[in-house]
Amino acid sequence: MNSLLTHASLCGLIATGLVTALQAQQQSDFYIREEIPLPPGEVMELGSIALMPEQKIAVTSRRGDLWICTGAYGSDLSKVNWSKFAEGLHEPLGMFWKDGWLYLTQRPEITRIKDSDGDGKADTFETINSDWGIKGDYHEYIFGSDPDKNGDIWTVLCLTGSFTAESPYRGWALRITPKGEMIPTCSGIRSPGGIGMNAEGDVFYTDNQGPWNGSSSLKWLKPGSFQGNPQGNKFYADTKAIGPRPVEPNDKSRILAERKRIPEFVPPTVVFPHAKVGHSPSGIVADTTGGKFGPWEKQLYVGEQTKSELQRVCLEKVNGLYQGAVFHFLEGFEAGLVPVRQAEDGTVFIGGTNRGWASSGSKPFTFERVRWTGKTPFEMHTISALRDGFEVSFTEPVDAETAGKPESYALDAWTYIYQAEYGSPEVDHFKPKVMAAEVSADKMKVRLKVNGMVQGHVHHLKAAGVKAASGAKLWHDEGWYTLNEIPK
DSSP states (O other), rough: OHHHHHHHHHHHHHHHTGGGGGOOOOOHHHEEEEEEEHHHHHHHEEEEEEGGGOOOOOETTTTTOOEEEEEETSGGGGGGGEEEEEEOOOOOOOOOOEEEEEEEEEOOOOEEOOOSSSSOOOOOOEEOOOSSOOOOOOOOOOEEEEOOOSSEEEEEOOOOTTTOOOOOTTTEEHHHHHHOOOEEEEEEOOOEEEEETTSSSSSEEEOSSTTBBOOOOEEEOOOOOOOOOOGGGGGGGGGGGSSSOOOOOOBBBOHHHHHOOOTBBOOOOOOOTTSSOSOOEEEEEEEEEBBBBBBBBTTEEHHHHHHHHEEEEEEEETTTTEEEEEEEEOOOOOOOEEHHHHHHSSOEEEEEEEEOOOSSSSSSSSEEEEOOOOOOOOEEEEEEETTTTEEESSSSOHHHHHHTTTGGEEEEEEEOOOOOOOOOOEEEEEEOOOEEEEETTTTTTEEEEEOOOOOOEEEEEEEETTTTTSSSSSSSSSEEEEEOOOOO
């Protein structure tokens, strides 16, 4: 009798749609992750991905090979086919297709290559620019972007050994014009993991925790800006393309304090708190697919190498500076993510490697795709700063009773020591208090009135008590907002 009653009760829950309130949302409900078969016997530690016509995909390996893949969009991935297009390249970490050419950002140069005789192999190699320095140090990575609206390729150069600047323009962002001119554009870079643009065309890169970087972060490459690490600033003497050398930052200070001393200093757009939101952010892609990957139009997806994850970032501009929130998103990839690409149909392609950087994935390298099932998770969609708090939007209507209670939310805030030492603990802790929660008429937004917002701090918002009107709990119930500016 008891088992019959239990069965009847479950049937009733299913009939009323309340079962979602009792079950945890699973990633596979919303996104399907699939491995794309790789060429047998090859070491495919992917560094870059380019989307080509006819649904072909070009990938480069960190060992210098370039392969063309067909069938990666298909329903039957056993039919994937590979052909080697070029070899002997120097760790390309940036590639795109344009007008019949593949453009590559290699350690020593920007190159474009093509197959001129139609035999399926690259036979024309042209150097576009090679005006920066390289000495052979393991950490002298260079990441390159797609072309911006002017056709320029943006590059970010890792410091020598990720600590010093022993080759020209180490620690800088450089633009390479279509005519091959190199334009020094920003200084202050430490150890980039990827570069990309937002939907508006502004350029961002990810920088890793280390000297003068308390935690890893997403940073805006505003032309003329100083990004925080002074090791490469000696190269201001070699160019007139940018303003005068910034004053040296004070050691063991705070970013907010140094911003007031150094006008060129643009603070991190979104800090990724170390170990809470991964360890090593990497590739960046803006969702411009119009909803083909879920309700995240114009948000950024950012790879995570160490934890083999993909994070989600919403941005806004306040008082002339970008800031925003990072949320956990997708996990379970088979190696550490480096390149991230999104196709027009919404499919996200990622490449993974763990060489030199340990990762949570079970394999040394991987090539994978992710597709949306069409089902939307109940999530915080965005967090936006207000003069007296935050506005949180959701992906579906909230339950007004739970969402309207201040106790359904919790905030804590902190910053980092801005210092020459490696990284920083979380410091200057504060607990802002949610005083009121006002649900919008359509139940898609909640306005939180907060006492104790702190400019320059990361604000960690948990919304564990909020439920959807359907009864569902949040898939991820927390976000981390970097409050560079408080709206006027």
